[in-house]
Amino acid sequence: xxxxxxxxxxxxxxxxxxxxxxxxxxxxxxxxxxxxxxxxxxxxxxxxxxxxxxxxxxxxxxxxxxxxxxxxxxxxxxxxxxxxxxxxxxxxxxxxxxxxxxxxxxxxxxxxxxxxxxxxxxxxxxxxxxxxxxxxxxxxxxxxxxxxxxxxxxxxxxxxxxxxxxxxxxxxxxxxxxxxxxxxxxxxxxxxxxxxxxxxxxxxxxxxxxxxxxxxxxxxxxxxxxxxxxxxxxxxxxxxxxxxxxxxxxxxxxxxxxxxxxxxxxxxxxxxxxxxxxxxxxxxxxxxxxxxxxxxxxxxxxx
Amino acid sequence: xxxxxxxxxxxxxxxxxxxxxxxxxxxxxxxxxxxxxxxxxxxxxxxxxxxxxxxxxxxxxxxxxxxxxxxxxxxxxxxxxxxxxxxxxxxxxxxxxxxxxxxxxxxxxxxxxxxxxxxxxxxxxxxxxxxxxxxxxxxxxxxxx
Numbered sequence: 001x002x003x004x005x006x007x008x009x010x011x012x013x014x015x016x017x018x019x020x021x022x023x024x025x026x027x028x029x030x031x032x033x034x035x036x037x038x039x040x041x042x043x044x045x046x047x048x049x050x051x052x053x054x055x056x057x058x059x060x061x062x063x064x065x066x067x068x069x070x071x072x073x074x075x076x077x078x079x080x081x082x083x084x085x086x087x088x089x090x091x092x093x094x095x096x097x098x099x100x101x102x103x104x105x106x107x108x109x110x111x112x113x114x115x116x117x118x119x120x121x122x123x124x125x126x127x128x129x130x131x132x133x134x135x136x137x138x139x140x141x142x143x144x145x146x147x148x149x150x151x152x153x154x155x156x157x158x159x160x161x162x163x164x165x166x167x168x169x170x171x172x173x174x175x176x177x178x179x180x181x182x183x184x185x186x187x188x189x190x191x192x193x194x195x196x197x198x199x200x201x202x203x204x205x206x207x208x209x210x211x212x213x214x215x216x217x218x219x220x221x222x223x224x225x226x227x228x229x230x231x232x233x234x235x236x237x238x239x240x241x242x243x244x245x246x247x248x249x250x251x252x253x254x255x256x257x258x259x260x261x262x263x264x265x266x267x268x269x270x271x272x273x274x275x276x277x278x279x280x281x282x283x284x285x286x287x288x289x290x291x292x293x294x295x296x297x298x299x300x301x302x303x
Numbered sequence: 304x305x306x307x308x309x310x311x312x313x314x315x316x317x318x319x320x321x322x323x324x325x326x327x328x329x330x331x332x333x334x335x336x337x338x339x340x341x342x343x344x345x346x347x348x349x350x351x352x353x354x355x356x357x358x359x360x361x362x363x364x365x366x367x368x369x370x371x372x373x374x375x376x377x378x379x380x381x382x383x384x385x386x387x388x389x390x391x392x393x394x395x396x397x398x399x400x401x402x403x404x405x406x407x408x409x410x411x412x413x414x415x416x417x418x419x420x421x422x423x424x425x426x427x428x429x430x431x432x433x434x435x436x437x438x439x440x441x442x443x444x445x446x447x448x
Contacts, residue, residue, distance in 0.1 A: 032343070041341035047313075048346055054310035055357070060381040062354055206351030214354035214381045 015090030017083050024226035025049045030255075031229065031262055038266045049226065056219030064212050066125040074120030075213070075220040078113035082224045085109040086231050089163075093238065093250065098164035103155070106163070106235075107148065110190065113224050114140050117209055124212035132208030135199040135273045142280035143189045146182060150288035153179035153295050154239045167238050168245065175295035180240040182288045184257075187232045188264060189276070191225065195268040196276055233257035311357075311383070312437050314346040318356030318380070322373060322409075324363030327423040328390035332360060335426040347433065358385050358436075361415075364392045366404045370412055377413040385416040387436060389429060394418045416440075 010016055028049040036043025063071065085106055091097045118136050121129040153176050155161055158169035170176070189196040200208040213221060237253045271279065321329055336342055336349055350356055353376055365373055377386065388409050391397040399405045409415055416439070419432035 036341070036343060039338045041338040042344050043341075044343050044346055050306075051310040051313040051346055054307060055314045058307065058311060059357075059383070062379065062381050202351045207355065210355075211352040212354055218355060 010091060011083065011087050015094055016087040019090065020083060020086040020227045020230060021223070024223065024230045025053075027230040027258065028226045030258060031265075034259065034262045035266055038263075053219050053223060056222070057216055059215040061215035061217060062212075064124050064126065067212070068123050070119050070123040071212070072217070074116040074123075075217045075224070078116035079220045079224050081109050081112040081116075082227045082231075086227055089231050089234055089238070092163045092167060093234065093247075096164055098162050101161050102163050103151065103161055103166065107151070110228075111140070111144065113228070114190070117221070121209045121212070126212050128205055128207075129209055129211050132199045132205055132211070136209055138273055138277055139189060139196065139199060142277045143186045143284075146280055146285040146288045147186045147190075149285065149292055150179045150182040150186065151239070152292040156292065156296050156299055163238065170240060170242065172240065172242075173295070173298075175291055175298065176240055178291050179288065179295075180236065182284055182291070183236060183239070184260070184264075185284065186280075187236070188261060189280075191229055191232060191261070193261070193265040195264070195271050197270060198273045198276065201270060229258075229261075233261065308441075312440060314348075315357045315433070315437070316348050316350045316355055317358045317360055318350055318353055320359045320361050320373070320376060322361060322363035322365050322369050322393070324390065324392060328362040328393075331423045331426055332362070332389065332429065335429045340426050340430060342430070342433075345433075345437075353379050354381060356380055356384060358387055358433075359413075360387050360389055361393045361409050362389045364396050364399045364402075364405045365407060365409060365412060367406060370406060373409070374412050385436065385440070386413050387417045387419065387432065388415050389419045389432075390424060391420050391422045394420050397422065 012018065026046075029044075029046045032048065033043040088102055088106055088109075092102075114136060118133050118140075121136075122133045154166050154170050157171065157173070157176060158166045160166055160169065192200060199205075200210055205211070210218065210221060233254045234250075236257050237250060241253050242249070319329070319332060334340070336347075342348075359377065359380065361373070377384075386409070388394050392399060393409050396402075396405055396408055417432050417436040419429055421428055424432070
C-alpha cells in the first residue's frame, strides 16, 4: 500500500506533475526571454507562460462537427505520458531510483505525445491539420531510427540499459560527443523547434497540426511541449555528461544545454519536410550508425 | 480571482482578419508586432488559427463577398473574444460609404469592442487602442467570469 502511495506522490507532487509544471514555466520563461533578447527586444515577464495557460483554461473548447473522441482524449494521454517520462527521469537524478531497461521505456514514452497529436489532429477533419499530420508522420519516421542508434553509444560505454548506471559510469569520448550532437539535433526535432517545425509552421500552415485545438486542449498541448523542453536538457546531461553525480554541476550543465537548444532555435531557418527527411536519413543516420559501431569496436578492443 | 482576471488581460492572442483591405493597415499591424514596439511584453501574440484567438483585428470594408465570412469566423472563435476595428474603413467604411458593393459596417455584423481610426493608424495608435480595450475589459470583466 505504501508503495502505491509513494508512487502516486512521485507522479503527482515532487518529480512529477507539480515540479514539472513549475520547472516548465521557468524554462519557458528562459526560452521566451532569451529569444526576445536575441531579437533586440525586452520580452515577456516571468509569469507569462502561467498567464497563457490559465487564459487557455478559461476559454471555450470548440469541437469540430465531424471529430471523434480521439480529438478530446489525445492531449490528455500525451500529457500523462510526458509527466510519466519526467517522473522517471527526475527520479533517477534526485533519488537515484532506477529499474533495468528504463531508457527503453523512456524512448517509447517520449514518442507517444507525437503519436497522440497525429491521432487527435487527423480526427479533427481539417484539411490543413491533415497536411500537418502528414508532415509530423514523416518527421517521426525520419528521426526515430537515428535516435535509437545514437543512444547506443552511452549504452555501450557504460555497459548497461539502466539510466542510473549510465549516469554513474558515462565518460566523454569522441564517440559520445558525436552521439551527443546527434541526439541534440534529434531531440530538437522532437521538440518541433524551428529548423524542424514544418508541421505547425505558423506562417504557411496557420498552426498546422494544432489548428482545430482551442481552450484547455490547446493549453495541455502547449504545456506538454514545455515539459518536454524542460526534460530534454536533463536527458542529455544524464546520458553524456558527469553532471548527474552532483546536483549543482547538473544544473549548470542543464542551463548550458538549454541555452544551446534555444540558440539553435533562433539562428536557423525552417527546413522543408523533404529536406528534413534527407538530412536525417542520408546524413544523421549513417553517421550515428557508424559512430556506434566504431565505439563498440573501440570498447571491445581497448577494455 | 486576481490571477484569473489578470491572465486574460495579460495574454491576448490576436488573429489578423483582413476584409479585402488596401493593405495599408495590414502593414501597420505587422509593424506593430516587430521588435521595435515589442508587443510580447504585454503577452500579445499573432496567431495563425482562429481557434487560438482572443482578439480579431478587422481591417477593410465588408463587401458582398465576405461579410458573411466575417460573421462565420466570429462564431467560430472560442469565447470570450473581442473584435477591434483598425482603420477608417473598418470603423465606418470611410470613402467607400456609398459604394455599390459595401452593404454595411463591421459593427452591424459583429459587436466591436474598440475602434482605431486612421488611414492608416500609426503603430502607436494601434497599441493605444489595445491598451484602451484592456482598460475597458478590466472594468467589465465580471460579466465574462
